Amino acid sequence: xxxxxxxxxxxxxxxxxxxxxxxxxxxxxxxxxxxxxxxxxxxxxxxxxxxxxxxxxxxxxxxxxxxxxxxxxxxxxxxxxxxxxxxxxxxxxxxxxxxxxxxxxxxxxxxxxxxxxxxxxxxxxxxxxxxxxxxxxxxxxxx
Amino acid sequence: xxxxxxxxxxxxxxxxxxxxxxxxxxxxxxxxxxxxxxxxxxxxxxxxxxxxxxxxxxxxxxxxxxxxxxxxxxxxxxxxxxxxxxxxxxxxxxxxxxxxxxxxxxxxxxxxxxxxxxxxxxxxxxxxxxxxxxxxxxxxxxx
Numbered sequence: 001x002x003x004x005x006x007x008x009x010x011x012x013x014x015x016x017x018x019x020x021x022x023x024x025x026x027x028x029x030x031x032x033x034x035x036x037x038x039x040x041x042x043x044x045x046x047x048x049x050x051x052x053x054x055x056x057x058x059x060x061x062x063x064x065x066x067x068x069x070x071x072x073x074x075x076x077x078x079x080x081x082x083x084x085x086x087x088x089x090x091x092x093x094x095x096x097x098x099x100x101x102x103x104x105x106x107x108x109x110x111x112x113x114x115x116x117x118x119x120x121x122x123x124x125x126x127x128x129x130x131x132x133x134x135x136x137x138x139x140x141x142x143x
Numbered sequence: 144x145x146x147x148x149x150x151x152x153x154x155x156x157x158x159x160x161x162x163x164x165x166x167x168x169x170x171x172x173x174x175x176x177x178x179x180x181x182x183x184x185x186x187x188x189x190x191x192x193x194x195x196x197x198x199x200x201x202x203x204x205x206x207x208x209x210x211x212x213x214x215x216x217x218x219x220x221x222x223x224x225x226x227x228x229x230x231x232x233x234x235x236x237x238x239x240x241x242x243x244x245x246x247x248x249x250x251x252x253x254x255x256x257x258x259x260x261x262x263x264x265x266x267x268x269x270x271x272x273x274x275x276x277x278x279x280x281x282x283x284x285x286x
Contacts, residue, residue, distance in 0.1 A: 006150065007149065007150070007153045007236070008153070010150045010151070010153040010154040010157070011153040011154065011156055011157035011160075011236055011238065012157055013154055013157065014153070014154035014155055014156065014157025014158035014159075014160075014161065015157035015158065015160055015161035016157075016161070017154075017157075017158055017161070017162075017199075018157065018158035018159070018160070018161030018162030018163065018187065018189075019160075019161030019162045020161065044161065046161075046239075050239055052238060052239045052241075053239060055238075056160075056238050056239060093150070093154055095154065095195060095198075095199050096189075096193055096195045096196060096199060
């Protein structure tokens with residue numbers, strides 16, 4: 001079983017809709033050209049008491065699993081090509097997080113195309129739309 | 144799409160593994176023959192900001208959706224025949240909650256077969272196993 005079987009893609013789409021999270025963080029970081037590190041992520045969380053979770057994560061074929069100090073497994077896909085592969089395969093089966101799935105692909109495309117500060121501002125604006133979708137707090141704007 | 148399509152069953156299995164809960168409560172209730180009401184439940188929870196969740200729940204074909212005062216949608220399947228139908232259809236696709244799926248079916252069978260207090264004690268013991276699986280607190284025993 002892998003992300004190439006339609007049954008597993010449908011399963012993972014359900015898992016993502018139920019428990020998963022799709023988000024992009026723009027972190028203040030002066031070592032980056034435009035002052036922000038842009039970090040897109042797909043994440044799943046489970047209690048560390050769930051013994052089968054690592055096996056499930058391995059079936060996805062990429063991503064990183066870590067056990068947090070609070071006893072929660074955090075599985076994240078953060079490499080851009082892997083996010084694109086994951087979302088492209090799973091999104092036909094998504095029922096709830098379609099908007100987030102479309103938006104993260106759009107942001108990854110915009111990010112690749114950034115050539116100047118104006119492009120980067122546009123990227124940050126789209127990231128703000130994302131934050132609205134997920135109902136999180138607004139980022140403090142620097143530009 | 145309904146719980147008769149294998150794709151939707153796989154999706155719902157993923158949703159259940161990610162976000163769902165399978166449990167049986169034995170509630171102290173003196174109006175019941177053996178002093179407890181036994182309430183098996185399959186439940187999903189989502190934020191009320193998730194506008195597509197009611198549509199998704201309708202596709203399952205049974206169960207009850209309510210909006211709690213804390214802004215959380217709670218979708219529950221609690222009728223025994225519906226739980227049996229749901230678990231039977233979805234369990235071949237479950238990756239994480241297989242033990243809970245098997246146990247709730249076993250408990251529903253035991254519940255139907257209760258003929259005396261000894262049988263009921265056995266039922267309560269199996270319900271305790273369930274509580275161990277889900278890592279919740281122990282019930283105060285009366286018998």
